[in-house]
Amino acid sequence: MKITRISELKQIASEVRKDIVKMVGVARSGPLDFPLLISDLLVYLYWEEILSLAESPKRVDRDRFCLGAEDGVPALYSVLARRGYYEREELWHYRRLGATLQASPDFRRALGIDAPCVTSGTELSIAAGYAESLGRENNKARVFCLLGEEEFSSADFFLEAERCGKRNISNIIIIIACKSIETPNIPDLQAPCMERLSEFGWRVFDMEGCDFASMEKTFNVLNSEPAQPTAIFASLRNGRGISFGDVGSAGTKKTLNTESMDRVLEEMEGRSNG
Amino acid sequence: MDERTRSCTWNDFCEYLALFSQEDDFVLVAQEMDLDLGPLKDLPKDKVLISSASDSNMILNAAGLALNGKKPWIIGVSSKILSRSYSQIRESLAMPSLPVRIAVPDGGLSCGEEGASRIMTEDMTLMRAMPNMSVAIPSDRNSTRGIIDAARKSTGPVYIRLGQTPLSQLKNDPDEDFSFGGARFLREGTSVTVCTCGIMAHQALKAAEILDQQGIDVEILDCYSLKPFPEQTLLASVRRTGCCVVAEEHSSVGGLCSATAECLSRTYPVPVKFVAIDDQFVHSGAPEELREYLGLTWKEIVSAAAQAWALRRR
Numbered sequence: 001m002k003i004t005r006i007s008e009l010k011q012i013a014s015e016v017r018k019d020i021v022k023m024v025g026v027a028r029s030g031p032l033d034f035p036l037l038i039s040d041l042l043v044y045l046y047w048e049e050i051l052s053l054a055e056s057p058k059r060v061d062r063d064r065f066c067l068g069a070e071d072g073v074p075a076l077y078s079v080l081a082r083r084g085y086y087e088r089e090e091l092w093h094y095r096r097l098g099a100t101l102q103a104s105p106d107f108r109r110a111l112g113i114d115a116p117c118v119t120s121g122t123e124l125s126i127a128a129g130y131a132e133s134l135g136r137e138n139n140k141a142r143v144f145c146l147l148g149e150e151e152f153s154s155a156d157f158f159l160e161a162e163r164c165g166k167r168n169i170s171n172i173i174i175i176i177a178c179k180s181i182e183t184p185n186i187p188d189l190q191a192p193c194m195e196r197l198s199e200f201g202w203r204v205f206d207m208e209g210c211d212f213a214s215m216e217k218t219f220n221v222l223n224s225e226p227a228q229p230t231a232i233f234a235s236l237r238n239g240r241g242i243s244f245g246d247v248g249s250a251g252t253k254k255t256l257n258t259e260s261m262d263r264v265l266e267e268m269e270g271r272s273n274g
Numbered sequence: 275m276d277e278r279t280r281s282c283t284w285n286d287f288c289e290y291l292a293l294f295s296q297e298d299d300f301v302l303v304a305q306e307m308d309l310d311l312g313p314l315k316d317l318p319k320d321k322v323l324i325s326s327a328s329d330s331n332m333i334l335n336a337a338g339l340a341l342n343g344k345k346p347w348i349i350g351v352s353s354k355i356l357s358r359s360y361s362q363i364r365e366s367l368a369m370p371s372l373p374v375r376i377a378v379p380d381g382g383l384s385c386g387e388e389g390a391s392r393i394m395t396e397d398m399t400l401m402r403a404m405p406n407m408s409v410a411i412p413s414d415r416n417s418t419r420g421i422i423d424a425a426r427k428s429t430g431p432v433y434i435r436l437g438q439t440p441l442s443q444l445k446n447d448p449d450e451d452f453s454f455g456g457a458r459f460l461r462e463g464t465s466v467t468v469c470t471c472g473i474m475a476h477q478a479l480k481a482a483e484i485l486d487q488q489g490i491d492v493e494i495l496d497c498y499s500l501k502p503f504p505e506q507t508l509l510a511s512v513r514r515t516g517c518c519v520v521a522e523e524h525s526s527v528g529g530l531c532s533a534t535a536e537c538l539s540r541t542y543p544v545p546v547k548f549v550a551i552d553d554q555f556v557h558s559g560a561p562e563e564l565r566e567y568l569g570l571t572w573k574e575i576v577s578a579a580a581q582a583w584a585l586r587r588r
Contacts, residue, residue: 064341104369116337116370118334118362118365121361126341130341132338133301137342156330159326
């Protein structure tokens, strides 16, 4: 990827982060940490990888995207707005009564949303059903599914992953957002999870989910190989792009007040210009 | 009653549904299990999705199929599907109003031997309370077929409660309409409205014969569509009779009893008596024994109808 392209994507991701802060700030509620973390990842997917056009949002052969972590919704909304699925004006009505952009994504209201985002159970099962159905119709579309790392502790996730492997549902690509900071004395759950998925017949990759060059490298490899169920572990340890200061870094749903929103935006502007 | 023509609604369901398996949007979603699927067990591979052992995953798989334009039929044991996967049904089927049909073979007391954990007598309560969900319960072969036809046309999720108890045909009109929101008259009368569904419709007809001898002319409504509820049909009947008995093989909380009482208390209050399961978990036992034990027979309907008639508007 050319350096200029990386700069462009970085710039877009930076704008997406500002959108997220404004959305959550104006709504006075909503998750902040996780959407900021996945901004680079979603920008890479929607600008470089996912075949999906705002001009024909219902195209049969478009790639599908299932968001399995509801905390990531603001990032998805911003990315879709910037891809032209709806006016950016909609972002400022996020979570409001009657708004297109509800707290829980509604695919009947908002263009570009392909699937409901479930808070219980694993989104992998929705994505797998979707992908299997497309595959049976010989539709070449791929189904991308972004999951949180809490899936590591879900028995349902592994049951479904095993089924996908057995059925060789080759048009599914799951991306597991890993935001945990490696801590001594806490067992690393990622490595055993990668191992199990490999045993089930999945291709497994890891990449830096905040590094466009790393993401490109990973997708170049997976796109050059024969398709099979694919899992990508995306490390997001340094992806927020801002320091939270008194907004708080631990609670993902800490509310921004107007003052702290302005301060965060100011910091972001400073970084963009710097 | 001709014993040779008796069949359980689950077998009727499998037999009739198999006729539509060649439709483009047809997919059967199930787990590997011991259910007797009749002709459905021979479907082509591309018409079946065998999910993992997780009931939640099965519901979510079906949602994924529906997002791609399919109209899946989920089959599974009621106690597992509804209780373990309630939130998945709610979030992935009902909220987006996807055309997924859930059919359970073990409704009511028909698998009574399996015990309290398997006998789901609050299934219709759970499904009825869920926005966008249609709820239907057939009482014979014709209504099973009619409900399948209505579910095929439905654009939202549907819950169908089926059973294992052999039942006779209540009416011999193959052209009857079983659209959601409707009810069928099994008997016309002017003294008491008996609002019923499923297996209790058969008990209501027996009760009507006895009551007829006592000079009480019973009108029987088979409310196969619990949701949307056939309010206008019920009101038209109750305006004639002035009282109502509700008989269902279900908890008295949240099912047909509640739907009827809600409708009448809001629009046309009249005396209402319930023949249903009290707010309790039931013991294991043969279905017929359990029905006797829990007071779900024609005798209780006779008694309730006599009481309602005595209290009716004059």
